[in-house]
Amino acid sequence: MNAAPDTAAAWLHEATTEARQAAHILARAPDEQRSQALRAAAVALRQGISAILAANAADLAAAPDNGAFRDRLTLTPARIEAMAEGLETVAALPDPLGRTLAAWTRPNGLHIRRVATPIGVIGMIYESRPNVGADAAALTVKSGNAVILRGGSESLNSARAIQAAISAGLGAAGLPEAAVQITPDADRAHVGAMLAAAGRIDLIIPRGGRALVERVQAEARVPVLAHAEGLCHTYVHRAADPEMARRVVANAKMRRPGVCGATETLLIDAAIAPSLLPRIVADLAALGCRFRADPGARALLPELPAAGPMDFDTEWLDAVLSVKVVNGVEEALAHIARHGSEHTEAIITEDRAAAEAFLGGIDSAVGLWNASTQFCDGGEFGFGAEIGIATGRIHARGPVGLEQLTSFRYVIHGSGQIRP
Amino acid sequence: MNAAPDTAAAWLHEATTEARQAAHILARAPDEQRSQALRAAAVALRQGISAILAANAADLAAAPDNGAFRDRLTLTPARIEAMAEGLETVAALPDPLGRTLAAWTRPNGLHIRRVATPIGVIGMIYESRPNVGADAAALTVKSGNAVILRGGSESLNSARAIQAAISAGLGAAGLPEAAVQITPDADRAHVGAMLAAAGRIDLIIPRGGRALVERVQAEARVPVLAHAEGLCHTYVHRAADPEMARRVVANAKMRRPGVCGATETLLIDAAIAPSLLPRIVADLAALGCRFRADPGARALLPELPAAGPMDFDTEWLDAVLSVKVVNGVEEALAHIARHGSEHTEAIITEDRAAAEAFLGGIDSAVGLWNASTQFCDGGEFGFGAEIGIATGRIHARGPVGLEQLTSFRYVIHGSGQIRP
Numbered sequence: 001m002n003a004a005p006d007t008a009a010a011w012l013h014e015a016t017t018e019a020r021q022a023a024h025i026l027a028r029a030p031d032e033q034r035s036q037a038l039r040a041a042a043v044a045l046r047q048g049i050s051a052i053l054a055a056n057a058a059d060l061a062a063a064p065d066n067g068a069f070r071d072r073l074t075l076t077p078a079r080i081e082a083m084a085e086g087l088e089t090v091a092a093l094p095d096p097l098g099r100t101l102a103a104w105t106r107p108n109g110l111h112i113r114r115v116a117t118p119i120g121v122i123g124m125i126y127e128s129r130p131n132v133g134a135d136a137a138a139l140t141v142k143s144g145n146a147v148i149l150r151g152g153s154e155s156l157n158s159a160r161a162i163q164a165a166i167s168a169g170l171g172a173a174g175l176p177e178a179a180v181q182i183t184p185d186a187d188r189a190h191v192g193a194m195l196a197a198a199g200r201i202d203l204i205i206p207r208g209g210r211a212l213v214e215r216v217q218a219e220a221r222v223p224v225l226a227h228a229e230g231l232c233h234t235y236v237h238r239a240a241d242p243e244m245a246r247r248v249v250a251n252a253k254m255r256r257p258g259v260c261g262a263t264e265t266l267l268i269d270a271a272i273a274p275s276l277l278p279r280i281v282a283d284l285a286a287l288g289c290r291f292r293a294d295p296g297a298r299a300l301l302p303e304l305p306a307a308g309p310m311d312f313d314t315e316w317l318d319a320v321l322s323v324k325v326v327n328g329v330e331e332a333l334a335h336i337a338r339h340g341s342e343h344t345e346a347i348i349t350e351d352r353a354a355a356e357a358f359l360g361g362i363d364s365a366v367g368l369w370n371a372s373t374q375f376c377d378g379g380e381f382g383f384g385a386e387i388g389i390a391t392g393r394i395h396a397r398g399p400v401g402l403e404q405l406t407s408f409r410y411v412i413h414g415s416g417q418i419r420p
Numbered sequence: 421m422n423a424a425p426d427t428a429a430a431w432l433h434e435a436t437t438e439a440r441q442a443a444h445i446l447a448r449a450p451d452e453q454r455s456q457a458l459r460a461a462a463v464a465l466r467q468g469i470s471a472i473l474a475a476n477a478a479d480l481a482a483a484p485d486n487g488a489f490r491d492r493l494t495l496t497p498a499r500i501e502a503m504a505e506g507l508e509t510v511a512a513l514p515d516p517l518g519r520t521l522a523a524w525t526r527p528n529g530l531h532i533r534r535v536a537t538p539i540g541v542i543g544m545i546y547e548s549r550p551n552v553g554a555d556a557a558a559l560t561v562k563s564g565n566a567v568i569l570r571g572g573s574e575s576l577n578s579a580r581a582i583q584a585a586i587s588a589g590l591g592a593a594g595l596p597e598a599a600v601q602i603t604p605d606a607d608r609a610h611v612g613a614m615l616a617a618a619g620r621i622d623l624i625i626p627r628g629g630r631a632l633v634e635r636v637q638a639e640a641r642v643p644v645l646a647h648a649e650g651l652c653h654t655y656v657h658r659a660a661d662p663e664m665a666r667r668v669v670a671n672a673k674m675r676r677p678g679v680c681g682a683t684e685t686l687l688i689d690a691a692i693a694p695s696l697l698p699r700i701v702a703d704l705a706a707l708g709c710r711f712r713a714d715p716g717a718r719a720l721l722p723e724l725p726a727a728g729p730m731d732f733d734t735e736w737l738d739a740v741l742s743v744k745v746v747n748g749v750e751e752a753l754a755h756i757a758r759h760g761s762e763h764t765e766a767i768i769t770e771d772r773a774a775a776e777a778f779l780g781g782i783d784s785a786v787g788l789w790n791a792s793t794q795f796c797d798g799g800e801f802g803f804g805a806e807i808g809i810a811t812g813r814i815h816a817r818g819p820v821g822l823e824q825l826t827s828f829r830y831v832i833h834g835s836g837q838i839r840p
Contacts, residue, residue, distance in 0.1 A: 375530065410787070
């Protein structure tokens with residue numbers, strides 16, 4: 001299945017030409033038409049359920065014998081219904097296009113408006129998890145962008161069946177089907193061609209494990225919006241409400257230990273640790289959490305395993321918590337600056353000055369006062385849907401929803417002004 | 421002067437470590453302190469004028485015998501004063517940091533604010549034009565970023581003298597001098613090291629000719645904000661005010677033919693061309709403009725040279741205008757979609773519906789109605805100063821001023837919320 005890179009590049013050249021034309025039309029289509037396309041796509045998904053399940057069965061027949069992998073690949077009627085509902089949810093969101101982001105009049109009378117526009121052609125590279133293609137298509141169509149999908153090669157049949165339903169929805173709404181395309185075969189050269197498509201693809205969004213994201217970031221000649229690492233901290237300040245701290249830390253770590261906003265390291269002030277840390281540890285242990293403790297924490301709880309040299313630099317994504325006792329906000333900030341990934345950090349305190357010092361001292365995309373780090377999520381932010389979380393500092397930070405899939409342009413009204 | 425790439429990488433590792441620490445401090449310094457640093461830098465530039473001129477003389481002694489190149493490289497007391505005044509101008513601009521970009525409260529009571537922050541560490545790669553370093557340092561310091569400067573190797577002494585004055589200003593204001601650094605020698609490996617510095621430099625801004633920009637875009641492993649091509653159009657609609665059209669086209673082409681917002685192609689409606697095109701051509705010819713005309717224009721003005729096959733795809737940056745007669749807005753838009761660079765386009769018309777169809781039909785960063793394309797400029801937009809014009813669609817489009825040198829983060833206040 002590895003054709004020459006030339007073949008992949010030729011396919012992409014044609015696909016991006018059509019995608020660019022489709023994007024031009026989508027950008028000018030009214031919100032109601034883009035939304036109608038998504039509702040029609042939901043209908044097509046439901047009507048195509050047998051064909052989608054058959055395509056998925058073909059993928060599963062060839063898939064490796066790995067339980068977690070097969071689970072992500074597997075489609076069921078309930079999962080297809082969830083995808084359809086996802087399309088309808090995005091259709092119902094407010095139009096992200098055409099918003100006036102800023103407007104002002106210059107002394108010479110020129111009236112300048114900055115207006116939200118689509119980005120253009122998005123490239124979506126994801127693993128063998130077919131629903132990601134539906135989510136990405138929903139957000140890109142709603143925001144007036146075209147998308148080239150590249151799902152994991154083991155999910156090719158499933159991904160193509162889903163793409164076909166969405167393109168059918170576009171056609172039913174009178175919009176170009178080429179606004180949502182998918183690479184035609186499992187050839188890995190397609191990924192390379194997409195990453196090299198400067199000027200033809202405006203933005204690449206990788207969605208998957210760290211190996212995928214790192215390959216995309218290392219090779220892309222196209223701007224990338226990606227999620228790298230989420231080594232999030234919760235800092236329990238000495239003025240924390242103990243019961244709130246117990247509740248929030250348990251949620252921040254154990255609600256879903258595998259999400260990027262899960263707390264990986266607990267920092268707790270020495271002044272409150274003797275009374276509170278044993279209770280927090282007991283709460284978490286009861287939920288199945290294991291620990292890696294610094295000497296300060298082990299002085300209080302000698303039964304905790306000692307943290308190794310890299311443990312405070314490790315994003316566990318698992319039921320494991322690194323624990324360190326600190327002396328105040330400055331030491332907490334210094335630890336986060338050294339070990340954190342600038343993703344999401346929280347402070348638990350009743351002391352406003354301490355909270356402000358903490359929130360002003362971190363460089364992270366999201367800072368929370370008295371709330372769980374697991375709130376770093378587009379749905380919880382009220383975005384309605386998200387395509388991922390961005391950990392860079394360019395274009396978008398944090399949850400990436402419809403608004404983050406837009407760019408802008410300037411519309412200027414004059415009366416014959418010339419520049420002196 | 422070509423040391424091993426290892427040496428350049430080692431220098432950059434150290435420099436970016438210090439720059440990151442400096443950026444962390446600048447990001448938290450009050451606007452008054454960042455502005456004070458720029459005012460002190462202006463003083464240092466004026467006090468250091470002899471040293472700067474001596475450094476510049478050393479550069480000029482070794483510079484190639486190319487008049488335009490030497491002119492860009494040459495510093496004079498007036499040019500140094502202009503740099504100092506530029507620093508003071510930027511110091512006086514409003515603080516771009518800390519602005520609340522959006523704020524909302526979720527049904528669960530979480531209060532979410534999106535706040536403007538610096539980007540972090542900027543890499544500025546420019547040609548042998550020393551004032552660019554001063555402009556870039558002013559904008560990055562004001563916006564709380566650190567910058568690593570890499571000027572053209574023939575300007576090394578001048579660029580270092582300017583950087584020294586700016587670092588002195590930072591020091592005088594109690595800010596870290598490492599917020600503005602410059603590569604220590606003319607080794608070309610420094611450029612490669614900067615382009616490879618993913619995670620250590622957050623954004624590269626190249627400023628110079630197309631070869632420089634294209635190399636940066638091709639090689640960078642770091643996000644790039646760059647100006648590629650400005651193939652701008654002015655479309656004179658049939659309902660144009662003829663005198664306004666003459667005035668605006670003459671300005672759009674000939675005010676400064678070498679700037680990126682200069683009009684390269686005139687599109688004019690067949691309905692108005694017989695009466696108006698001869699006058700526009702005469703106006704421009706009197707200003708020294710030459711022409712490349714399509715058959716429609718040559719039917720009216722046979723003396724105009726015929727356009728060659730690539731002329732409508734050529735950014736002249738010179739006193740040359742491509743001219744084409746079209747039939748209405750749709751044909752103008754089709755020509756721009758095929759030949760344009762999505763930079764800046766203008767329509768001259770008294771017909772609001774035609775203007776709206778044109779402004780809604782282009783995909784360009786800037787669209788103007790009844791004004792000169794040469795208004796595509798940060799100063800003319802009211803930004804106070806600009807570091808360049810961005811032609812991509814990610815993060816910033818059009819003039820790049822202080823606001824475009826910021827990112828954002830989320831600050832969330834809760835009362836113990838946990839995620840369900």
